Amino acid sequence: MPVISLKTPSAAYDITIASGLLRTLSARLNKLTKGKPFRPFIVTSPEIWGLWHKQVLASFKEAPTVLFLPSGEAHKRLASVESLAQQLATAGADRDSLLIAFGGGVIGDVTGFLAAIYMRGIPYVQIPTTLLAQVDSSVGGKTGVNLVAGKNLVGSFNHPLAVLADTDILATLPPAQLRAGLQESIKAGIIRNAKLFKYMEQNADAILKGDAKALTHVVTASVRVKADVVANDERESGLRMILNYGHTIGHAIEAATSYKQLLHGEAVGWGSIAATHLGLSRKLITQAQSDRIIALILRYGPLSSFKATAAKLVALTSSDKKNRSGTLSFILPTSIGTVKIVRDVTQPELLAATESMLALMRQHTAAPVVTRKRKR
Amino acid sequence: MPVISLKTPSAAYDITIASGLLRTLSARLNKLTKGKPFRPFIVTSPEIWGLWHKQVLASFKEAPTVLFLPSGEAHKRLASVESLAQQLATAGADRDSLLIAFGGGVIGDVTGFLAAIYMRGIPYVQIPTTLLAQVDSSVGGKTGVNLVAGKNLVGSFNHPLAVLADTDILATLPPAQLRAGLQESIKAGIIRNAKLFKYMEQNADAILKGDAKALTHVVTASVRVKADVVANDERESGLRMILNYGHTIGHAIEAATSYKQLLHGEAVGWGSIAATHLGLSRKLITQAQSDRIIALILRYGPLSSFKATAAKLVALTSSDKKNRSGTLSFILPTSIGTVKIVRDVTQPELLAATESMLALMRQHTAAPVVTRKRKR
Numbered sequence: 245m246p247v248i249s250l251k252t253p254s255a256a257y258d259i260t261i262a263s264g265l266l267r268t269l270s271a272r273l274n275k276l277t278k279g280k281p282f283r284p285f286i287v288t289s290p291e292i293w294g295l296w297h298k299q300v301l302a303s304f305k306e307a308p309t310v311l312f313l314p315s316g317e318a319h320k321r322l323a324s325v326e327s328l329a330q331q332l333a334t335a336g337a338d339r340d341s342l343l344i345a346f347g348g349g350v351i352g353d354v355t356g357f358l359a360a361i362y363m364r365g366i367p368y369v370q371i372p373t374t375l376l377a378q379v380d381s382s383v384g385g386k387t388g389v390n391l392v393a394g395k396n397l398v399g400s401f402n403h404p405l406a407v408l409a410d411t412d413i414l415a416t417l418p419p420a421q422l423r424a425g426l427q428e429s430i431k432a433g434i435i436r437n438a439k440l441f442k443y444m445e446q447n448a449d450a451i452l453k454g455d456a457k458a459l460t461h462v463v464t465a466s467v468r469v470k471a472d473v474v475a476n477d478e479r480e481s482g483l484r485m486i487l488n489y490g491h492t493i494g495h496a497i498e499a500a501t502s503y504k505q506l507l508h509g510e511a512v513g514w515g516s517i518a519a520t521h522l523g524l525s526r527k528l529i530t531q532a533q534s535d536r537i538i539a540l541i542l543r544y545g546p547l548s549s550f551k552a553t554a555a556k557l558v559a560l561t562s563s564d565k566k567n568r569s570g571t572l573s574f575i576l577p578t579s580i581g582t583v584k585i586v587r588d589v590t591q592p593e594l595l596a597a598t599e600s601m602l603a604l605m606r607q608h609t610a611a612p613v614v615t616r617k618r619k620r
Numbered sequence: 621m622p623v624i625s626l627k628t629p630s631a632a633y634d635i636t637i638a639s640g641l642l643r644t645l646s647a648r649l650n651k652l653t654k655g656k657p658f659r660p661f662i663v664t665s666p667e668i669w670g671l672w673h674k675q676v677l678a679s680f681k682e683a684p685t686v687l688f689l690p691s692g693e694a695h696k697r698l699a700s701v702e703s704l705a706q707q708l709a710t711a712g713a714d715r716d717s718l719l720i721a722f723g724g725g726v727i728g729d730v731t732g733f734l735a736a737i738y739m740r741g742i743p744y745v746q747i748p749t750t751l752l753a754q755v756d757s758s759v760g761g762k763t764g765v766n767l768v769a770g771k772n773l774v775g776s777f778n779h780p781l782a783v784l785a786d787t788d789i790l791a792t793l794p795p796a797q798l799r800a801g802l803q804e805s806i807k808a809g810i811i812r813n814a815k816l817f818k819y820m821e822q823n824a825d826a827i828l829k830g831d832a833k834a835l836t837h838v839v840t841a842s843v844r845v846k847a848d849v850v851a852n853d854e855r856e857s858g859l860r861m862i863l864n865y866g867h868t869i870g871h872a873i874e875a876a877t878s879y880k881q882l883l884h885g886e887a888v889g890w891g892s893i894a895a896t897h898l899g900l901s902r903k904l905i906t907q908a909q910s911d912r913i914i915a916l917i918l919r920y921g922p923l924s925s926f927k928a929t930a931a932k933l934v935a936l937t938s939s940d941k942k943n944r945s946g947t948l949s950f951i952l953p954t955s956i957g958t959v960k961i962v963r964d965v966t967q968p969e970l971l972a973a974t975e976s977m978l979a980l981m982r983q984h985t986a987a988p989v990v991t992r993k994r995k996r
Contacts (some may be wrong), residue, residue, distance in 0.1 A: 326698045326767065326774075333769030361737070361774045364764060388740060391702065393709030398702075398737045400776070 246464040250383065250471040252478040255403035259383055259471060261464050263456065265410035266296060266371070270303035273369065276405045277342065282367075284308035285337055287328060287355040288346040289315045292373050295416060300346070308344070309335050313351055317503055320350045320389045322398065328354070329362050343368035345404070349381040349508075353399070356387030360400035370407040375417060375425025375459075376509055378409040379432070379466035384474040384484075395495070401479060409467075411460050422454065424509030426544045427490075429462050431516060432469035434537060435486045438581030440465040441540065448543050486583050489575040490516030493598060496560035500552035510547045514601055517541055521597035522589065523576040533580055542608060549605050554598035558591060622840040626759065626847040628854040631779035635759055635847060637840050639832065641786035642672060642747070646679035649745065652781045653718065658743075660684035661713055663704060663731040664722040665691045668749050671792060676722070684720070685711050689727055693879055696726045696765045698774065704730070705738050719744035721780070725757040725884075729775070732763030736776035746783040751793060751801025751835075752885055754785040755808070755842035760850040771871070777855060785843070787836050798830065800885030802920045803866075805838050807892060808845040810913060811865050814957030816841040817916065824919050862959050865951040866892030869974060872936035876928035886923045890977055893917055897973035898965065899952040909956055918984060925981050930974035934967060 245262040265272065273284060286293075286300070286308050293310060301307055311331050313319055332341070345355030345368060352370055359368035372382035388399015414422065426444070433441030443461065444451065450458040470487065477483040494515030497506065506514075517538055524534040541547070561572065572589045621638040641648065649660060662669075662676070662684050669686060677683055687707050689695055708717070721731030721744060728746055735744035748758035764775015790798065802820070809817030819837065820827065826834040846863065853859040870891030873882060882890075893914055900910040917923070937948065948965045 322698050322702045329774050330767050330769050333767055333773050357737075361733075361764075361776055363773060364762070364775045364777055386740070388737070391706050391709055393706050397709050397739060398705050399740045400737055401740055 246460065248464070248467050248471050250403075251475055252385070252403065254401070254478060255385065257403060257406050259407040259409065259467050261378070261409045261411060261460060261467065263410065263412050263460075265408045266299040266303075266412070268303055269300055269371075269408070270305070272406075272408065273342065273344075276369065277367075280340075282340055282342040283337065284342050284344055285332060285335070286310045286344045286346050287313055287351060287358070289313060289348075289351060291315060292347050292351075296346075296373075296413070309337075313347070313354060315348075315350070317350060317390070320354055322389055324354055325358050325361070325389060328358050332358075332362055337362070337366070339363055339366055341366055342405075344371060345369070345382075346371045346373065347377075348372070348374040349377045352377055352382050353387050353396075354389060356385070356402050356404065357389060357399050359404075360387060360402035365402075367405050368402075370404040372407065372409055373413045375414055375422055375463070376428055378411075378414070378463050379425060380428045380470060382407045382409070383467055383470045385478070409463060411456060411463065414459055414463075415454055415456070417454075419452075420507065423452065423544050424507035424513075426451065426462070427509035427513040427516070427541065427547075429466040430540055430544060431487075431489050431512060432466040433540075434516065434577055434580060435489050435575070435583045436469045436473065436581060437465060438579075440469070441536075441580050444544075445536070445540055452544065485573065485585055486575050489577075489583055490519050492561050492572075492574060493518040493557060493601070496557040497550060497552065499560045500556055501550045505550050506548050510545075513541045513545065513547045514605065517604060518597045518601040519574065519576055521600040522574060522593065523578070525593065525597060526576065526586075528576050528578045528584070533577070536580060537577065538604070546608065547605075549608075554595050554602055557598050558594050561594065622836070624840070624843050624847050626779075627851055628761070628779065630777070630854060631761065633779060633782050635783040635785065635843050637754070637785045637787060637836060637843065639786065639788050639836075641784045642675040642679075642788070644679055645676055645747075645784070646681070648782075648784065649718065649720075652745065653743075656716075658716055658718040659713065660718050660720055661708060661711070662686045662720045662722050663689055663727060663734070665689060665724075665727060667691060668723050668727075672722075672749075672789070685713075689723070689730060691724075691726070693726060693766070696730055698765055700730055701734050701737070701765060704734050708734075708738055713738070713742070715739055715742055717742055718781075720747060721745070721758075722747045722749065723753075724748065724750040725753045728753055728758050729763050729772075730765060732761070732778050732780065733765060733775050735780075736763060736778035741778075743781050744778075746780045748783065748785055749789045751790055751798055751839070752804060754787075754790070754839050755801060756804045756846060758783050758785070759843055759846045761854070785839060787832060787839065790835055790839075791830060791832070793830075795828075796883065799828065799920050800883035800889075802827065802838070803885035803889040803892070803917065803923075805842040806916055806920060807863075807865050807888060808842040809916075810892065810953055810956060811862050811951070811959045812845045812849065812957060813841060814955075816845070817956050820920075821912070821916055828920065861949065861961055862951050865953075865959055866895050868937050868948075868950060869894040869933060869977070872933040873926060873928065875936050876932055877926045881926050882924050889917045889921065889923045890981065893980060894973045894977040895950065895952055897976040898950060898969065899954070901969065901973060902952065902962075904952050904954045904960070909953070912956060913953065914980070922984065923981075925984075930971050930978055933974050934970050937970070 248259045343359045345352045370382040372378045385403035388396045391397040490512045494511040497511040624635045719735045721728045746758040748754045761779035767773040866888045870887040873887040899905045
């Protein structure tokens with residue numbers, strides 16, 4: 245069973261990726277808390293709980309208290325955190341309680357933040373239920389909620405006691421969500437793991453069919469990339485920025501479409517294509533490398549199309565949180581498996597790369613996926 | 621100029637207690653940030669800003685951005701934090717910004733928490749403007765806001781870069797606020813500094829008149845007690861609990877009067893008297909010590925009276941945050957200058973001590989001070 249240990253200056257914990265973790269949850273939590281009694285509180289969505297409550301409850305002698313957060317990015321707000329905190333207090337939760345984030349990225353981010361601030365901090369565990377959450381958002385300790393002014397503008401670096409990624413859950417994901425989540429795995433390959441990239445090229449059919457062995461391999465390799473980066477730069481002062489590969493234009497696309505038309509992974513896919521065009525125009529990568537990257541992103545599509553001009557997208561990048569200080573930082577590929585941070589990208593350059601990405605989109609148009617937005 | 625250095629596992633900073641700090645604020649901030657450019661954002665109340673803006677602005681070449689939080693405990697809520705965060709984002713605040721909490725306990729707690737979570741953490745400085753905030757709440761890194769379910773139920777341990785306590789500000793405090801704040805200094809004496817206690821016995825007239833030298837002595841000694849305790853137990857796993865001396869019954873009194881009738885220090889004064897009665901009934905202290913403690917608390921009165929039965933107050937103690945696990949922990953005096961944590965206080969014992977405190981109140985009735993509640 246793949247277990248990845250993540251050690252940062254502020255925390256050390258394991259990310260376990262395997263089948264059947266839910267069925268043994270209670271015993272796993274007891275091990276984490278080293279036998280010290282605790283009261284478990286599960287934060288989840290009605291949909292996830294409807295699908296998996298029997299498996300979760302089976303392992304507990306006494307049923308944990310369950311708190312619900314409705315699905316969707318719209319609920320990733322301080323008002324939700326306050327409502328959950330109030331429910332915890334009313335139910336008598338104290339510093340001997342343990343929160344369990346059981347859901348996708350929104351549930352994980354909100355619950356991790358709730359754990360950071362309830363009674364000035366109580367422990368929590370991540371049980372990610374989407375591919376995106378398993379390969380990306382549940383790992384690394386970034387938690388938080390959105391403001392009207394922007395996404396993830398309030399939050400906390402707060403690591404869980406453990407991440408338990410049960411790969412059985414992936415079998416129930418809608419195909420579009422699986423494909424979108426895999427874009428973050430492609431990103432992991434591009435920035436730091438050429439072998440993962442190649443594996444995804446060679447095993448695309450099996451992975452996209454949801455083959456358990458192939459998916460577990462991809463999830464594990466993706467988590468390893470993220471854990472390795474976070475271990476080297478917990479607070480995002482340098483290296484961790486490379487995880488934002490494809491995200492600058494990706495976030496602009498999400499903002500331009502009001503976070504409703506594309507899944508997060510799809511926006512990242514388009515953003516990665518734009519970044520690849522930038523890398524090619526600067527001759528940081530070869531034409532052949534650029535072709536392979538773009539081909540793999542499209543192979544795990546179709547990515548939903550959207551309507552926005554290049555000018556609009558470029559304008560939106562300057563309001564991105566990472567770019568507030570005025571300079572435009574970009575993560576650009578230097579090969580398959582390596583990237584560099586470039587701080588002098590000009591507006592015309594960025595405009596040209598975005599235009600190329602939009603031209604490619606017009607050739608590969610897919611119908612928009614109408615579904616709630618998933619967060620990264 | 622008294623400078624107290626506080627070092628905890630997570631932070632190290634100075635608490636400076638002196639006259640004229642506001643007038644040199646800009647230079648002091650530059651020193652703290654080691655010359656690195658930063659954008660200052662001041663969070664304050666309209667009243668405080670009205671009194672002191674000229675002094676503050678005088679030292680800045682470029683005026684800092686000022687955000688207002690209305691006065692009063694009612695605004696110590698997540699909604700205020702969200703509104704301030706939104707204003708920060710709109711004004712372009714980023715990780716190179718510096719928050720300045722300029723006000724009493726509520727401003728300090730809200731701003732410290734805002735600094736903890738805005739963009740997952742930006743630096744801040746405390747400039748406490750009440751005696752209570754100078755001697756107690758600005759020191760130690762506890763920040764947070766209230767829920768409907770209880771006070772300070774969400775928050776963060778988040779230390780400032782520095783605490784600048786300008787003693788000039790104390791001269792403008794209403795006498796009732798000065799007296800109430802001094803109850804926390806008496807508490808500091810009881811729990812850990814017999815010399816401070818004696819100084820307050822011997823110099824009561826000068827201190828209560830607002831004599832600058834005497835007040836500076838009291839503030840400095842009180843901060844030293846708090847800093848020493850916090851340095852030894854940052855996260856309140858043991859020793860730090862002694863700072864709650866007088867607070868269990870104190871919080872019950874505040875809850876019974878809807879946080880509107882008494883200043884926090886007054887409630888703590890009554891709570892200290894009840895705790896002293898408990899200590900006496902357990903023979904932890906002598907009659908003479910008990911008499912001295914009660915006499916000093918009353919000397920710094922009059923403490924506003926209130927209407928609540930002993931039974932009601934005792935019932936409210938069990939919903940106190942510190943007592944959620946079911947046992948009643950109390951900090952009881954074992955001499956003037958030492959206390960111990962007692963975990964087996966029975967309801968009848970507590971009821972008797974509370975009755976004694978209420979009997980004493982009936983003998984020393986003062987008219988209720990009608991004013992907004994100050995927080996500890």
